Amino acid sequence: MTRSTAAGIHPLDHLVLPTRSLDMARARLTALGFVVAPTGIHPFGTENCCVFLADGTYLEPLAIGSEQIAFDAAAEGNAFVTRDRIYRDSRGDEGFSALVLGTDNADADHARYVEAGLSAGDMLSFSRAFADTAGKSDTASFRLAFASNSRATDAFLFACQRINAPKVDRAALQAHPNGATGIVEVVAVSDRPDEQRRLISVAVDDPAAIGQEGAFRLPNAVLNVLDPASFTARFGIPAGMPTELRFAAAVFAVRDADAVSRLLAANAIPHDIAGNDIVVQPASGQGAAFIFREIP
Template sequence: MFAEIDHLVLPVESLRVARARLLQLGFQVEAEAKHPFGTSNACVFFSDGTYLEPLAVSDEAEAAAAIAAQNTFVARDRRFRLSSGGEGLSAIVLKSKDAERDHAYFLEHGIGGGPRLDFSREVIGGDGLVRTAAFRLAFADLGSEHFFGFVCERLNASALPSGLGTAHPNGVQGVSRLLTSGCTNQQSMYVLGRFFGTEPVATGSVFSFVLKNASIILRPAEPESGITADAIIFHVADLELTASLFDRAAAAYQRDGRRLIVLPAVGQGATLVFEEKEK
């Protein structure tokens, strides 16, 4: 399979705080949406088809019940929060056309990450009508307490609302690269290669997994609990426009050549990097 990033999961303590932070950085944030297992999100959609999923625990009792019922999504979110704190970047999600097939593939190659998850929830479209959207998830174990992977199949894509906001004041058009660090031994390369469906490309000691719409960069490190996600790199239309917005919003950033670096803050647990898209 030739993998394509669907979205990135960013646990947060509070969606209200996360929304305020992301708005300060010039992102357009969708309305809060509740899952049927105790979590909620407020997504940020991009024109390249990728998106961010800030995720909060909205009902502790429901989340605990979901974990007891072997809900892999909620269980892994809980593991991340216990091992890495309440905020950060916990998971990479790939697009799937057949999550049941992908689940079997993960098991066959020894990287199964837990029971598959099917769920549905109500969504409100731009026309104001309420529809039911259904999803099927299959999980991979990437050998880390701090980072996991899964695929997402939309079972009735027509139920999802159209016209979601992808025009962001900061000029972000999508995810370009994901920076990670961790062990680069043969076992790690095998696991990641099976999940991403492509073999790594080495540049010195750094490895890249080139996907259909972005790249995953793995830098060597020896964390006790496996791979960690360090930063998201976005491509923007005009870097000076992005910098000007940060200045007006009093959002702290560092300039490193032709990139802007925003370090983690409350409501934003991952480092964000902004680069001008090559013309």
């Protein structure tokens, strides 16, 4: 996937979905028709079980693997663990805490966040083992830079530079029974959506977005920030408690909406229709609303 464009606007990389239990997340995501990767262990106390999509984006269900290691990491200034803890303290252990942007230069992103007064902490570099469905393993390495405004406890953004991409075959991990091929839209809720433009424009490196109305158009997806009434009107889902900024929904491109409806019905997953979208409300192990949209 292209990590950035000539104009510098960063693409969507992945979504961070806190959960109490990876077993619970794996069961729920499998019932929704996703193939879930083997568990990945971070060196700072968290763990994940990712869902990889053919467009290069992915979901990262995130759980606490070791409370003590995570506590120590936060005490040492690890921004990823610290922001995860802030989110869980505010919203609980199930949710959608962060939108992650792809970058070729996380150092430049961090410098830009600091200059704008929007840095959410020190940069973080780390590596972890990665395995495919056949058991072949490699090492994945990342460098992260974090952004948030001072009032937002329900959401943060960060830029992710992949220093070393694992040399493993992800084809089997991307062949989802529900036919999902990518994330085409991310929807956030805010009581003051206009006030989120500066944070998002700095995070995605698009100065022109400050003066634009409506959605933020990334190279590979759209980020929409809606007021609570607009969110509920569009998807038929309660917007929840007041919030400065909270990521609330992910829209997936699927090949056949009827096939998705049949799969959800067969797996006893309640779902609704909103226009051309199939809407699945959040549940344990699925911290955001999942919207399935047929895109040929």
